[in-house]
Amino acid sequence: MGRRSVDPAWKTFGRTLRACREEAGLRQREVFQPLNVSSGYYSNLETGVRAPSEKIIAALDNQVNAGGRVIAAWEKAKRQVQAPMRFVELPDLEAAAVKIREFQPLVFPGLVQTSEYATAIFEDTFPGMSRRRIEQLVQTRMERRHLLKKDPRPLIIILLTEAVLHQHLGGRDTGLLRDQCRSLISDIDAGRVRVQIIPRSTRRHYGNGGAFRLYTFAEKAPVASAEYMTGEIVINAPDRYQECDTNFGLLQGEALPETHSYEMLKELVDYDHE
Template sequence: MSGPKDLDPSSSPRALLGAELRHSREKAGLSQEELGQRLFVSGSFIGQLEAGTRRMQPDYARLLDEVLGTGGFFQRNCGAAAKSKYPEHFAEAAEAEAQATAIRQYAPLLIPGLLQTPAYARAVIRAYDPTTPKETVDKWVHGRLERIRLLDNPTKPVLWVVLDEAALRRETGGRAVMEEALRHIAGLARRNRAIVQVLPLSAGAHSAMQGALKLMELEDAPPLVYFEGVGIGRLEDDPATVAQLRFMFDLLVASALSQEKSLALIDALAQDYAHEEHP
């Protein structure tokens, strides 16, 4: 009997690879937990591979071929499924983000990607590496704008962002860029497309002083938390870790301004940028 055919790169390799994994696992009579035990990972990790929210790494592909007897199928095809227009450290998070039903995020240093304007995104990317060629910057900005299309859907995902006041006062790209960026955020809030709160400087010490926080809920997989640093990123699905970070986000919400007061502050800062009166 012939084995599974290689994936067509023009299709959705990640989804097809996940579907083939589910088929092969069920054919072998294994549950997600049982297969996970053989790979020394959790059953939820296998579920995320099957749902396409996790990238299949070569080491796991090799083990899957050995355990499931798939004749090297996963090793041959994990490369096609791994292709992404995003940086390596962020690719998995971006793909999980695209399938999320709810996203909760705290941004301490900058306006997060889903709320950025093209000009703000360009200024941020250029600040990361002033020597990056224009063509590369254009490509990255385009990728960021493609992510923002998630918000074209009027209801999904639910986006709840707590912005640090410091990020709104950090002049990125110039006053005109900041004015546009803040008016864009206010517009999303007024159209009920995003829940936006500002954590004021007057709040003092808070639960997420160690860094950014991003939680994602998924329809067919356990919730995820994404940790990010300079040039690095990691997805985590450990239930205890996710629960702890969700509690931290709840504390941030409790310390932040109400939606109404947050919108008033964003409007005032945008007005200040417009009149060059921002301190």
């Protein structure tokens, strides 16, 4: 038999459950026996192999003295697995961060996308999705832009490959890219974001692992997140976070200075494509 896959959302839930149990000084059998579930069933909850039944979640929270933390983690995991785009945690991370660093090799980051650009992305990513559902996803993405108007707002540093500036989406013409670049320039001018572009001429590329983000917080350890086909996984293990941090530094070393990157964006907007 093949190894059973573990959903990242339930794996995160399992870590929360285990942390609460250990904080309470309990062994696994002191939890699963009073709940009348098997040791194997409970072990699978902590490893994320299976999701807990709604019938036991309140008792489970009470048994490990979690004060609602297990219930909250269960509700978040359930929302994540039900959503067609698995970015439920992003608003929470962004709202709490004092610094956000993001690398994107294919598209402009969601935080700075225009509604039309976001629509084109969702159309290409989910070609069978209804127009109504796409509009809902775009609205959710646009709500994230409120972060750019916070006071104080986090320091946001974005690294893009030059290819992002030329990647057509949704069957649109170059006007889509020019409008997106204009919007990004406006964000730069307003001091909302800082942007550097990695030129195609670079001889090294440390971002072959794909898009990722780094979040720095005022009073807790930093975390990273990485995209996959249908969502985002949070990386909080110190060694894995350090790998992401190192890669970002290497990528930034290959990028153009901010002023040259800004000029590249302006050239794309001002260029006469007609």
